[in-house]
Amino acid sequence: MLKVENLCASVGDKQILKGINLEVKAGEVHAIMGPNGSGKSTLASVLAGNEKFTVTDGKVEYEGENLLELNVEERSRKGLFLGFQYPVEIPGVTMANFMKIAVNEQRKAQGLEPLTAAEYLKLMREKSAIVELDPKLTSRAVNEGFSGGEKKKNEIFQMAMLNPKLAILDETDSGLDIDALRIVATGVTRLKREDNATVVITHYQRLLDYIVPDYVHVLYKGRIIYTGDKSLALKLEKEGYDWLINDYKEE
Amino acid sequence: MSEKIVSELQARPVLEPRIGSGCWSVDLAKGEAITLERDAHADMVLTGAGHEGGALCLTLEPYSRLNIVELVDQEGATTDLRISLLEGAECSVTQVVTASSNLRVEASLDGRFARFELGGAFILSANERGTVQVDVRHNVADCSSRTTFKGVASQSAVGKFSGLVYVAPDAQRTDSEQLSRNITLGEARIETLPQLEIYADDVKCSHGATVGQMNDEAVLYMRQRGLSLATAKRLQIEGFVSDVVLRSSTELCREAFIEALESKLEKL
Numbered sequence: 001m002l003k004v005e006n007l008c009a010s011v012g013d014k015q016i017l018k019g020i021n022l023e024v025k026a027g028e029v030h031a032i033m034g035p036n037g038s039g040k041s042t043l044a045s046v047l048a049g050n051e052k053f054t055v056t057d058g059k060v061e062y063e064g065e066n067l068l069e070l071n072v073e074e075r076s077r078k079g080l081f082l083g084f085q086y087p088v089e090i091p092g093v094t095m096a097n098f099m100k101i102a103v104n105e106q107r108k109a110q111g112l113e114p115l116t117a118a119e120y121l122k123l124m125r126e127k128s129a130i131v132e133l134d135p136k137l138t139s140r141a142v143n144e145g146f147s148g149g150e151k152k153k154n155e156i157f158q159m160a161m162l163n164p165k166l167a168i169l170d171e172t173d174s175g176l177d178i179d180a181l182r183i184v185a186t187g188v189t190r191l192k193r194e195d196n197a198t199v200v201i202t203h204y205q206r207l208l209d210y211i212v213p214d215y216v217h218v219l220y221k222g223r224i225i226y227t228g229d230k231s232l233a234l235k236l237e238k239e240g241y242d243w244l245i246n247d248y249k250e251e
Numbered sequence: 252m253s254e255k256i257v258s259e260l261q262a263r264p265v266l267e268p269r270i271g272s273g274c275w276s277v278d279l280a281k282g283e284a285i286t287l288e289r290d291a292h293a294d295m296v297l298t299g300a301g302h303e304g305g306a307l308c309l310t311l312e313p314y315s316r317l318n319i320v321e322l323v324d325q326e327g328a329t330t331d332l333r334i335s336l337l338e339g340a341e342c343s344v345t346q347v348v349t350a351s352s353n354l355r356v357e358a359s360l361d362g363r364f365a366r367f368e369l370g371g372a373f374i375l376s377a378n379e380r381g382t383v384q385v386d387v388r389h390n391v392a393d394c395s396s397r398t399t400f401k402g403v404a405s406q407s408a409v410g411k412f413s414g415l416v417y418v419a420p421d422a423q424r425t426d427s428e429q430l431s432r433n434i435t436l437g438e439a440r441i442e443t444l445p446q447l448e449i450y451a452d453d454v455k456c457s458h459g460a461t462v463g464q465m466n467d468e469a470v471l472y473m474r475q476r477g478l479s480l481a482t483a484k485r486l487q488i489e490g491f492v493s494d495v496v497l498r499s500s501t502e503l504c505r506e507a508f509i510e511a512l513e514s515k516l517e518k519l
Contacts, residue, residue: 048475076477088472092490101486102476109477141490158476 001026001197002047002067002166007058008222009046016042018222019058024166027194031208031233032201034219035241040201041085043219044170048082049075063165076102077109079165079196083155083172090142095154096124098142099161106162127160131187149180156187167191168199173207185210205237218244274503277307279330284308287315287340294503297321297330306331311340313362319344320504324511328352336394338362343500347492347508348373348381349515357386360394360422367394370500372401372492375408375439376518382411387427389418392451395426401492402431404439405519413444416458420450429458434465434491436484436519485516 007020016039024030032040046053047060049072060067067075090098103123104114115123128135131153143151152172159167169188173181188198188211200211208216208230216232217224218241226232226244236244268284272291277283279297283305287293289312297307297319311317311334323330323346332355334342340362346354348371358367373381381404387396396416404410412431433441443460465487473483489512496508 050471072471072474073477073479076475082475084472084475088466088469090466090469090473090487090490092493093486098473098476098486101478101482102473105477105479105482162476 001063003059003061004047005059005061007043007046007060008056009042009053010056011042011053015056016053016222017046020219020222020224022217022224024197024199026165026197028197028215029192029211029213030197030199031211031213031216031230032199032219032224033203033216033233033236035245038219039222040219041170044082044168044199044201047168048072048080073105074109076162077106079163081159081162081164081167083152083159083167083169085170085172085174087143087146087151087155089144089146091144093142095138095140095142099124099138099158102158103161123161128157130160130190131156132183133157148175149177152176152180152184153187156184156191160187160191163191165196166199167196168201170201171203172200173202173204181207182210205233208233220245279305279307281305284310286310286312287317288312290314292316293318295319296503297332306333308333309335309342311336311342311365313338313340316341317343318500318503320501321346322504322507322511323348323352323354324350325352326350329354331355332357334358334367335361336365336367339364341366341368343368344370345495345498345501345504346371347496347504347511348375348383349511350381351375351379352381354381354383355386356384357388358396359388359390360396361390363391363393365391365394367396369396369398369400370495370498371399372403372495373410374403374488374492374512374515374519375410376405376515377408378406379404379408380410381408383413385412385414385429387414387416387429389416389422389425389427389451389454391419392421392423392425394422396428398429399495400431401495402433402441402443403436403488403492403519404433404441405436406439407437408439410439410441411444412442412460413446414458415446415448416456418447418449418451418454418456422451423453425451425454425456427454427456429456431460432491433460433462434488435462436465485519488516488519 002024004022009017218226274294402410431443445458445460470483
């Protein structure tokens with residue numbers, strides 16, 4: 001589904017990604033961990049197509065296409081979803097209206113008719129239940145005045161609405177209390193299928209108790225320096241990153 | 252303006268200089284003086300923003316309530332509204348501007364416990380020019396006023412807001428708020444000049460003015476959900492002015508407002 005080869009990216013003069021290699025297949029869950037400033041969020045942003053970053057080298061293939069040639073919205077319509085670490089507030093734009101446009105844009109790209117009002121309401125009700133999102137929130141402005149937990153639930157609600165092939169969740173667990181974490185993680189798990197894939201970026205092992213990864217990657221200074229299975233996350237939780245970083249010599 | 256609303260209103264034109272409760276349509280081009288009777292509750296839709304530029308002078312007798320809505324969508328329109336509020340009178344004005352125009356509103360709070368409220372938005376594109384001048388005069392004690400005007404200018408449009416809140420020496424316990432919030436796109440310019448002139452010492456007056464750009468992060472966020480750049484920008488502007496356009500007092504004109512707003516947003 002996703003094949004990243006030697007991906008290098010910079011912002012301004014600063015090189016952040018220095019040769020990422022990563023392959024994600026349908027049905028898989030990948031976790032990306034690593035100390036602060038290692039480039040995790042940059043990787044997510046670059047894959048989503050954020051123009052603030054310049055890709056300086058490497059290739060990204062997504063569903064057989066050159067992902068780097070597509071702009072942000074084209075990637076989204078082709079089923080790539082990014083759960084934002086800091087969901088943005090959009091005053092005056094209701095969640096319901098925003099998602100309706102988003103869902104119909106995606107349907108248009110797939111050659112489908114827009115949903116009728118009744119179909120849309122049904123979809124919204126169904127999907128908001130997955131993350132136990134208060135249905136009242138959908139009539140409020142996007143993320144405006146939402147609590148930290150509501151914002152993150154709202155990200156997963158949108159993910160459910162858009163039904164992506166590849167979801168990249170950038171620290172969706174940060175700032176969540178235990179209950180919200182369980183709800184968000186259970187939501188993600190319920191959306192998992194054989195034909196989609198999830199990449200979760202996280203600092204904490206506890207999220208991986210719910211979202212069990214097939215692979216755990218450690219990102220450090222713009223490179224994936226180690227890949228293991230779910231036991232790696234447990235080891236990192238206990239021992240930190242030092243043992244890995246010490247092994248790793250920057251070229 | 253929605254034809255349905257206009258025809259419905261024009262069926263009962265205002266001719267009398269004194270009006271009571273009801274829903275009235277007033278042709279600004281004529282320049283009139285109208286008094287709203289004591290205790291009356293009326294709605295007023297202003298049409299035909301005058302090219303002649305005559306002022307519409309309104310007097311609100313004690314405890315009357317007037318709700319005014321106006322859509323300014325004719326190139327080169329001028330509106331001059333002068334409102335005098337007597338004791339306990341309340342007036343709410345909503346103005347939505349989508350063309351080059353010159354707006355002036357003067358509200359005089361002449362009786363105690365009078366309340367004035369203005370919500371407005373201008374959206375300008377191409378090389379349109381729009382000016383808005385709002386004077387709120389607190390002449391006596393215990394009155395309150397709220398002014399919120401939002402401006403959007405794109406391409407090489409120029410918008411200007413000047414707002415004055417005047418508080419007379421005896422107008423103690425005045426409660427006034429004035430807010431001018433603006434977004435510019437591209438080369439467009441917006442000037443905002445909020446002014447306070449206060450001669451009383453026991454007052455609560457606040458004012459604020461901002462001129463900013465689109466929020467790029469919000470645009471990115473919307474694009475990540477599949478909205479095109481143009482749609483994302485349009486939605487953000489729609490959201491920015493929606494609290495003015497959709498506030499409850501605009502019920503009468505809402506359809507017309509939304510229609511005008513949507514066709515304008517296409518042109519930004």
